[in-house]
Amino acid sequence: MRLPITLAGAAAIALCTAAALADGPRRDYVPPVDWKPDVTGDMELSKTYPYWKDRKQLDPKLYESKSEQWKTNWKFMDPSVDDSLHGGHLALDRGGQLYAELNKGNALASCLGAQDGNLKGLRATRYPQYNAELQRVVGLDEMIEVCTTRQGRKLEHGSYDNAAVSLYVTSFSNGVPIRIDVSQGPLKDAFERGKERFHVRVGSNNFACASCHTAAIGSSLRGQVLTTPYGDVAHWPAYRTKGELQALHVRFSECNRNAGTQPLRPGSKAYTDIEVFLTALSNNYPVDVPAARD
Numbered sequence: 001m002r003l004p005i006t007l008a009g010a011a012a013i014a015l016c017t018a019a020a021l022a023d024g025p026r027r028d029y030v031p032p033v034d035w036k037p038d039v040t041g042d043m044e045l046s047k048t049y050p051y052w053k054d055r056k057q058l059d060p061k062l063y064e065s066k067s068e069q070w071k072t073n074w075k076f077m078d079p080s081v082d083d084s085l086h087g088g089h090l091a092l093d094r095g096g097q098l099y100a101e102l103n104k105g106n107a108l109a110s111c112l113g114a115q116d117g118n119l120k121g122l123r124a125t126r127y128p129q130y131n132a133e134l135q136r137v138v139g140l141d142e143m144i145e146v147c148t149t150r151q152g153r154k155l156e157h158g159s160y161d162n163a164a165v166s167l168y169v170t171s172f173s174n175g176v177p178i179r180i181d182v183s184q185g186p187l188k189d190a191f192e193r194g195k196e197r198f199h200v201r202v203g204s205n206n207f208a209c210a211s212c213h214t215a216a217i218g219s220s221l222r223g224q225v226l227t228t229p230y231g232d233v234a235h236w237p238a239y240r241t242k243g244e245l246q247a248l249h250v251r252f253s254e255c256n257r258n259a260g261t262q263p264l265r266p267g268s269k270a271y272t273d274i275e276v277f278l279t280a281l282s283n284n285y286p287v288d289v290p291a292a293r294d
């Protein structure tokens, strides 16, 4: 009698497993808001778009007050609010020096895709991009690692020097509105994946990025007030006042760590997908570096 029962049991387990696999693993999501791949979408959350459109409308009382600041989505010491000297300016100098060393014969500029060595607008309008040669979507920091590796002087994504060069290149987009097209092709796929990643609950606290960055906007965590993700990418890499120049992907990993979630490596596919999602949420918002953050 044992054999048929065991076989029936095994068959049932196999069927259940097949059904579970067909449905995929269980996933819980924070309900998404209707994200628009453009800063105008912010009207649904903190309604800061009018300030971004016309900075003269910004009431200094809002950004001077810690408790009101989040409403402007402007962060502490962003250049258009405060141009005092901070570590981001020193990082910009370092980036310029490294760039000059690495760009002999326009090597770095052409590898990054700059026409005739002209960096203006490169970061704002061309990154993240689908790179046909690499057959994947890459952000600027990632491409700096790829290009410097080709020169035999690898500046690792997430390192100070990589972020310094990225900041320097990004500074040539100051005032240029971000414009990436996520309506088709690999960038659309990355945008959709990034959006999913942003909402999926993970880790020991069962938090998604959206648990804080959508559901908790305006509340204070560890002394920082949560703002909408609209427009954020335009200020990165940013100088953190705890003393480091930080790449955007390193900021993601810090958030992951703070939320009790496994951090990923800078340049990982999941982080690049989130970068595409967040960059699209900065579309039409002008690049503004070097910024500082608490």
Ligand code: HEC
Residues within 6 Å of the ligand: 075, 198, 207, 208, 209, 210, 211, 212, 213, 221, 222, 224, 225, 226, 227, 228, 232, 233, 235, 251, 252, 255, 256, 258, 259, 274, 293
């Ligand atoms: C436990 C809450 C929490 C979670 C979860 C979280 N963050 Fe954050 N994050 C913060 C806080 C607090 C700040 C600082 C305040 C701000 O900038 O909104 C911040 C800042 C950021 C910033 C910098 C914004 C700027 O311009 O300074 C980015 C980008 C960011 N988070 C992305 C993410 C991503 C992507 C995820 C998911 C992988 C995530 N965060 C998950 C709390 C969180």
